[in-house]
Amino acid sequence: MSLNSFLFLLAFLPIVVIGAHVLRDRWSPRAAQLLILGASLAFFASDRLAYLPLLVLSVAFNWGVSRQMASPGITPRSRKALFITGLVANVAFLCVFKYANAVAVGIGLVTGRAIPLPNWEFPLGISFFTITQVMYLVDCYEKLVPANSLLDHATFVSFFPNITAGPLVRAKLFAGQLGKIGGQLDRDDRLVRGLMLLAIGLFKKVVLADSFARIANAGYANVGSLSTLETWLTALAYTFQMYFDFSGYSDMAFGAARLSGIELVRNFNAPYRAVNISDFWQRWHISLSTFITTYLYTPIARSMGRVTVHTSALATLIAMTIAGLWHGASWTFLLFYAMHGFALAAYQYWKRSKRKLPRPLAMVLTFAFVNLCFVVFRAPDVMTALHVARGLLPSANLLGFSNLADALTGTDSALVVLPIIIGSIAAFAGPTSDEFAAGFRPSRRFALGTSALVLAAFVFMIAGSGSGFIYRAF
Numbered sequence: 001m002s003l004n005s006f007l008f009l010l011a012f013l014p015i016v017v018i019g020a021h022v023l024r025d026r027w028s029p030r031a032a033q034l035l036i037l038g039a040s041l042a043f044f045a046s047d048r049l050a051y052l053p054l055l056v057l058s059v060a061f062n063w064g065v066s067r068q069m070a071s072p073g074i075t076p077r078s079r080k081a082l083f084i085t086g087l088v089a090n091v092a093f094l095c096v097f098k099y100a101n102a103v104a105v106g107i108g109l110v111t112g113r114a115i116p117l118p119n120w121e122f123p124l125g126i127s128f129f130t131i132t133q134v135m136y137l138v139d140c141y142e143k144l145v146p147a148n149s150l151l152d153h154a155t156f157v158s159f160f161p162n163i164t165a166g167p168l169v170r171a172k173l174f175a176g177q178l179g180k181i182g183g184q185l186d187r188d189d190r191l192v193r194g195l196m197l198l199a200i201g202l203f204k205k206v207v208l209a210d211s212f213a214r215i216a217n218a219g220y221a222n223v224g225s226l227s228t229l230e231t232w233l234t235a236l237a238y239t240f241q242m243y244f245d246f247s248g249y250s251d252m253a254f255g256a257a258r259l260s261g262i263e264l265v266r267n268f269n270a271p272y273r274a275v276n277i278s279d280f281w282q283r284w285h286i287s288l289s290t291f292i293t294t295y296l297y298t299p300i301a302r303s304m305g306r307v308t309v310h311t312s313a314l315a316t317l318i319a320m321t322i323a324g325l326w327h328g329a330s331w332t333f334l335l336f337y338a339m340h341g342f343a344l345a346a347y348q349y350w351k352r353s354k355r356k357l358p359r360p361l362a363m364v365l366t367f368a369f370v371n372l373c374f375v376v377f378r379a380p381d382v383m384t385a386l387h388v389a390r391g392l393l394p395s396a397n398l399l400g401f402s403n404l405a406d407a408l409t410g411t412d413s414a415l416v417v418l419p420i421i422i423g424s425i426a427a428f429a430g431p432t433s434d435e436f437a438a439g440f441r442p443s444r445r446f447a448l449g450t451s452a453l454v455l456a457a458f459v460f461m462i463a464g465s466g467s468g469f470i471y472r473a474f
Contacts, residue, residue: 001046024182032182043160051123062133070147083141125163161256165471167267167287180261194258201251203453204244211419212241227400231391275362277343313345
């Protein structure tokens with residue numbers, strides 16, 4: 001089950017939201033929370049039931065470690081040992097699914113003997129629910145949060161709106177809201193705003209992102225014969241697809257959580273309007289940026305002693321490289337984050353010069369670099385990425401369009417071109433989802449606008465040309 005499916009939108013979510021409010025009104029907040037937990041486990045199991053025990057064991061293990069670290073009689077040495085054991089176990093758990101097959105293939109190539117392994121698929125949201133628990137263990141060890149009850153911890157880790165692809169939420173923020181599930185305070189306003197964000201996110205995904213995907217997929221299916229124009233269109237299409245796909249998911253997750261009474265952290269803030277690479281990472285996948293800064297960069301920088309521009313730049317590069325490894329066993333992911341790491345490190349030196357570029361030029365240069373990085377992220381391997389990158393330079397086949405023409409032909413071409421035009425403009429101008437939500441006032445205009453977004457999204461969903469969320473694969 002996915003957030004952009006009819007099953008989720010018309011059955012699962014309404015039943016869960018209505019049920020949570022009824023249970024809260026007639027029984028207790030705990031009853032509503034139990035429903036949310038049961039629904040979250042069912043949502044996870046709907047992807048593949050066989051992986052549900054993995055989530056349950058992960059939750060139980062990390063809860064047990066946190067409780068043991070909080071026990072009154074534990075010594076500092078034992079507490080630290082427990083903490084390290086918990087971190088190592090979580091990283092090992094993630095690596096088994098991310099890297100076991102790649103390591104087995106590598107060993108087979110060296111030894112000439114194949115190592116048979118099960119054909120593992122990634123459990124739904126494994127990267128996100130594992131990193132969420134790593135943050136929780138760190139916060140518990142630093143005594144920033146108390147150890148949660150098993151019910152609270154299980155609800156926190158498995159919460160269905162954000163278990164698939166985030167945003168990453170810290171336990172302190174989430175646990176403090178559990179008593180609000182199905183609450184009556186500002187209920188009407190919360191429900192209406194949640195529906196609006198859900199509609200915006202759905203429109204972003206199934207109308208805008210999936211329209212850009214048709215161009216990107218057509219281009220990457222014909223990498224060897226693209227003209228310069230087609231290469232640029234292919235690269236830009238994926239850059240826009242990635243933004244509307246991921247920010248659309250984040251909006252839907254935020255809206256679905258708000259319907260239940262939980263506020264998640266916001267994850268995007270018009271990233272393609274950034275004026276430098278640091279500004280970009282303060283706008284793009286904000287919860288991951290916060291994780292990298294708080295749980296990777298800061299400890300690494302502190303371990304280097306006195307913080308200087310040189311140690312800060314090196315810590316940035318290391319932290320971003322680790323983030324690339326987190327995404328999976330692919331050189332393209334590692335290269336993507338290494339490129340951003342080098343750019344962020346270089347920007348720290350640039351800031352020291354106190355030079356400023358004109359804002360339009362700064363935006364263009366930042367976006368051009370981000371677009372190039374997404375070529376690496378999308379390509380199936382590094383050689384393909386290099387081929388596409390070379391194709392961005394002028395060539396003899398400058399303005400050919402035959403490879404992408406098929407993606408735009410037919411009676412539905414307007415249903416591809418129009419969303420692409422709307423999306424290209426919306427990425428650089430106009431209000432963001434946050435600004436829409438902040439400026440929301442109950443009115444006929446907002447009701448009609450929300451209804452129009454949902455109707456347009458349903459038309460595209462009925463057409464059957466949609467796809468799953470990109471980050472669902474991580």
